[in-house]
Amino acid sequence: MSALPTFSFHTTAEEVADVFANEIRGKNVLVTGTSLNGLGFETARVLAKYANLVIITGYNQERLKLSEYTIKKENPAVKIYPLTLDLSSFASIRKAAAEVNALEGPLHSKWLSVQFQVLIHNAAAFGTSASFTPTIDGVETQYATNHVGPFLLSKLLAPKLLASATAGYTPRVVYLSSVAHGYGTGVDFDLLTNPKAEGYDAFKTYWATKSTAPLMAIELSKRSKGKINAFSLEPGRELFLSNSYFRLLTCETVIFTASMENEVVSTIMKGTGALTPEGKPAEGLPWKTLAEGAATTVAAAFDTRLNDQAGAYLADSNVANDKRAAHSSDPDDAERLWTVTEKIIGEKFTF
Template sequence: MSTGPTFSFATTADEVAAAFAAEIKGKNILVTGTSLKGIGFETARAMAKYANRVIITGYNAERLKLSEEAIKKEIPQANIYPLVLDLSSFASVRKAAAEINAQPEPLHVLINNAASSFVDFKLTVDGLETQLATDHVGPFLLTKLLAPKLLASATPMYTPRVVFVSSPAEGFGTGVDFDALEHPDPAKYSKQLAYGQAKSANVLTAIELSKRSKGKINAYSLSPGLIFTNILEKEDSIPTLQSIGILGEDKKPNTEHPWKTLPQGAATTIAAAFDPRLNDKPGAYLDDSTVANHLIAPHSSDPAKAEKLWNITEKIIGEAFVF
């Protein structure tokens, strides 16, 4: 990457936001999954100091209100717009997108941060497995529906961005099981592998979105690092996290792994959303706020898999994603 601020494992969201304050100024941003004690909240909070408008989302209106109040308490001038959104429901995604599309303001950045992680097998109202629906299909549909709003923000000097928060779990297993995506089977289900498939899908979608938009939208994916968020405190997730060595028997973080704080965990998302050095690197994968394409598993960077995933996801949502 060209000269500019240098980031590391320890860099915080506030530090990255301050470094790119000029880029964030005047921008309207939507961040999914912004509950307190999560990296989406920390991402929104750090950007709210400089942004024109930050749309925060969550499926629980009461928790969404708490996030809004917490940001405004710290940053009274912040322009926060709460949006109820359940990514596991096509109807909810369509309703939320329609609400944003009906507003006059353009949308400069969409950050697909929300995730369902390591949960028991359950079908959504649309007949999909919950993790793949919430982490991949829902965000794909949301991005598709908001694409016109994103494209409207483009100028000769600015290309809108879409950010997918992935995870090192994108390397789990052999990548997306396309049959399981279309035809969920509880007998073949693994919490760990399903999460890995969803995170692999995030990386593949960023690559394919950048390719298909032909320069009209720049998409990026990233690893936020290992962070003790509210996801790791969910009872149905704990046994799986213990089995793969993330949590110890005491349900506390395994200190053999390098853990980030919430502010450190949200830093890379903001870099992906605003670092101007990424303008000529569409589809890139970031780690520690820096391009790290070498870390992606082969099954998460395969162009053929990216194209196949895109086509199957269009089939699932029942409409084509056109630019």
């Protein structure tokens, strides 16, 4: 058997998927946040080439249908299951999880048996307004979408993941973090447990929510005692801005995704010069393509070299634990975050 290739900055999701095609074949995968021209869409598109079934999710049914149509137009033989899911709503999460858990028996047996093998937490909310907005469940919106919702979804779908384990395969959960997780001081436990408008900063909250992903990968791997391998990652060295001055904080690598088409985000990006007045990626910045940005997600989900590295943090499709901030590596904070989140959802997440 030939040696596996070394992935790099410019490796694409399709290239990673092609390398691990045999590992992907027959697997059932759920990817959250799969709107067209986003990282989740690209992840789902390339995995669908080989997977038995890819469940795509989104809170907007029209966009979800468009993603399904676009993937099937490219390859009509792929199996896609669109699942309506709003990660900011506990009720929506419970309804979606119940739908997935019911996908078995004669009607769906050609797609999904009693389990699936990979859960990819790609969806995220990004603060584009300075205003504080709680969800109907009383959680700050970014924390709800980026952390609490994925936690509840993982808890409800864990039995299906656990059922997929074999002597030679351990199911995986993948959390998308961001280079921004290192900009702040870590999880804001006060805002998470006692959300309030006073002193609220949307950008700092985004950084804080992204610091939860590495902690969850560490803690889920530990608590499952080898039954689930969890990983976190940064898709690219992204561009982030101060909401006070809209000035550039870092300019390493930028990925042009659908989020930049948001009117507020687009205006900010144009103001910094990251986008041209026409809304196109500016020259001179080290942009990653969408295909390159999704590569690390595919690697985290299927690279067999990660089998004995549960809890690892990835960048550019390689293990990069040195890029994980200290506050997102702390086992005490990981345990505290898990316990606090159990209280928020009102349920224990045990194995």
